[in-house]
Amino acid sequence: MVQKALGGAGLRGQSAGETKLCTVGQSGSGLTYCGYDISELAEQATFEEVAYLLFHGELPNREQLAAYHDTLHNLRELPEALKAVLELIPADAHPMDVMRTGVSMLGNLETEANFSQQQQHSDRLLATLPGIICYWYRFSHDGVRISTQSSANSIAGHFLELLHGKPADPLHEQVMQCSLILYAEHEFNASTFTGRVIASTLSDIHSAVSGAIGALRGPLHGGANEAAMAMIENWTSAEQAETEIMAMLARKDKIMGFGHAIYRTSDPRNALIKAWSKKLSEATGDKHLYAVSERVETVMWREKELFCNADFFHASAYHFMNIPTPLFTPIFVCSRVSGWAAHIMEQRANNRIIRPSADYTGSEPRSYLPIEQRN
Numbered sequence: 001m002v003q004k005a006l007g008g009a010g011l012r013g014q015s016a017g018e019t020k021l022c023t024v025g026q027s028g029s030g031l032t033y034c035g036y037d038i039s040e041l042a043e044q045a046t047f048e049e050v051a052y053l054l055f056h057g058e059l060p061n062r063e064q065l066a067a068y069h070d071t072l073h074n075l076r077e078l079p080e081a082l083k084a085v086l087e088l089i090p091a092d093a094h095p096m097d098v099m100r101t102g103v104s105m106l107g108n109l110e111t112e113a114n115f116s117q118q119q120q121h122s123d124r125l126l127a128t129l130p131g132i133i134c135y136w137y138r139f140s141h142d143g144v145r146i147s148t149q150s151s152a153n154s155i156a157g158h159f160l161e162l163l164h165g166k167p168a169d170p171l172h173e174q175v176m177q178c179s180l181i182l183y184a185e186h187e188f189n190a191s192t193f194t195g196r197v198i199a200s201t202l203s204d205i206h207s208a209v210s211g212a213i214g215a216l217r218g219p220l221h222g223g224a225n226e227a228a229m230a231m232i233e234n235w236t237s238a239e240q241a242e243t244e245i246m247a248m249l250a251r252k253d254k255i256m257g258f259g260h261a262i263y264r265t266s267d268p269r270n271a272l273i274k275a276w277s278k279k280l281s282e283a284t285g286d287k288h289l290y291a292v293s294e295r296v297e298t299v300m301w302r303e304k305e306l307f308c309n310a311d312f313f314h315a316s317a318y319h320f321m322n323i324p325t326p327l328f329t330p331i332f333v334c335s336r337v338s339g340w341a342a343h344i345m346e347q348r349a350n351n352r353i354i355r356p357s358a359d360y361t362g363s364e365p366r367s368y369l370p371i372e373q374r375n
């Protein structure tokens with residue numbers, strides 16, 4: 001007899017395992033990575049410190065962090081065969097498909113033969129993902145074969161330098177550091193859970209990360225930052241935004257970048273990225289995008305008590321940094337790969353294959369009907 005699913009559709013409210021990596025409080029506070037509050041990390045740490053924390057459970061000291069930077073720096077080069085595959089992918093491909101293919105191809109070239117090398121494979125993914133997306137993007141859009149080395153010490157600066165072909169503006173690098181920290185980890189979200197399910201079969205890390213990328217691609221998850229941008233870029237004033245949002249709500253449209261499966265009143269990452277979006281708006285002389293975004297936030301709360309999740313103000317922040325909209329979700333991948341890899345390692349350390357049950361709602365048992373007797 002199958003037990004009735006607790007918490008209803010979407011496994012909501014059910015614990016599906018243990019983790020030491022992250023807590024997600026429902027009330028809009030309580031997001032911690034290995035015990036550290038997200039605000040402290042976002043305001044004071046670097047993304048490399050956070051990745052190290054997720055992998056080792058402790059923040060690095062000065063020497064450990066310097067050594068980790070060197071490790072990641074030395075892993076940036078892409079294999080020639082991977083570049084050749086990236087050159088075959090058309091310019092109009094979905095960049096998340098490029099990420100998925102890039103990780104899968106890397107797994108063909110540098111297969112994880114056994115789990116003793118899992119940290120090295122995790123670091124390699126962290127170091128190469130910015131190069132994978134930027135190499136493809138610059139080749140397919142500008143016809144340039146870029147070097148995947150850069151002068152930047154940080155992954156944040158490295159991504160921006162590869163994309164724009166020049167060292168990153170210091171303000172932009174700071175914002176990108178914060179963004180990568182905010183996106184790094186979030187407990188048993190859909191993509192991380194996908195990765196853990198794959199890891200639980202004792203599959204390899206490239207398969208688990210490719211699957212996680214597929215889950216993150218959808219607009220109900222990571223794809224919402226791009227979908228939010230596609231919405232707000234149509235509006236040139238706060239008043240127009242309010243009118244359009246009211247019409248969308250009347251039609252019962254989903255408003256991308258709002259709501260959350262766990263948080264009920266706010267997403268603690270929103271205030272942090274929103275503050276950077278405001279600063280960037282002032283720095284770039286933005287005339288309306290920030291005002292449009294703020295008005296959408298006000299109307300959504302007033303009408304539906306729905307709040308911005310991590311994705312909404314990321315849209316305007318990335319736009320102000322001249323990042324093309326289709327690359328928004330791939331940046332999420334460059335960050336979340338740290339959380340995915342940490343979860344894959346945690347799953348392997350205490351593994352049992354993840355295999356829940358289902359409530360059967362189909363036909364009563366019946367006899368097979370030969371095809372000539374069917375209508």
Ligand SMILES: CC(=O)SCCNC(=O)CCNC(=O)[C@H](O)C(C)(C)COP(=O)(O)OP(=O)(O)OC[C@H]1O[C@@H](n2cnc3c(N)ncnc32)[C@H](O)[C@@H]1OP(=O)(O)O
Pocket residue numbers: 219220221222224253254255256257258259260261262306309310311
């Ligand atoms: C980094 C991240 O992945 S954050 C999430 C990014 N995704 C988005 O921004 C997409 C838009 N948001 C959504 O689709 C949802 O809020 C999700 C997928 C994030 C969470 O889904 P759920 O857990 O099913 O939402 P929840 O149970 O809170 O929904 C309650 C009600 O609010 C509605 N609702 C929730 N979010 C929205 C929204 N963004 N716009 C309009 N209505 C919404 C739901 O349709 C539901 O209404 P119903 O009861 O009439 O069906």
Ligand SMILES: O=C([O-])CC(=O)C(=O)O
Pocket residue numbers: 183185186188189190221261262309310
């Ligand atoms: O936790 C979730 O369901 C989605 C989310 O915010 C994330 O993955 O960052």
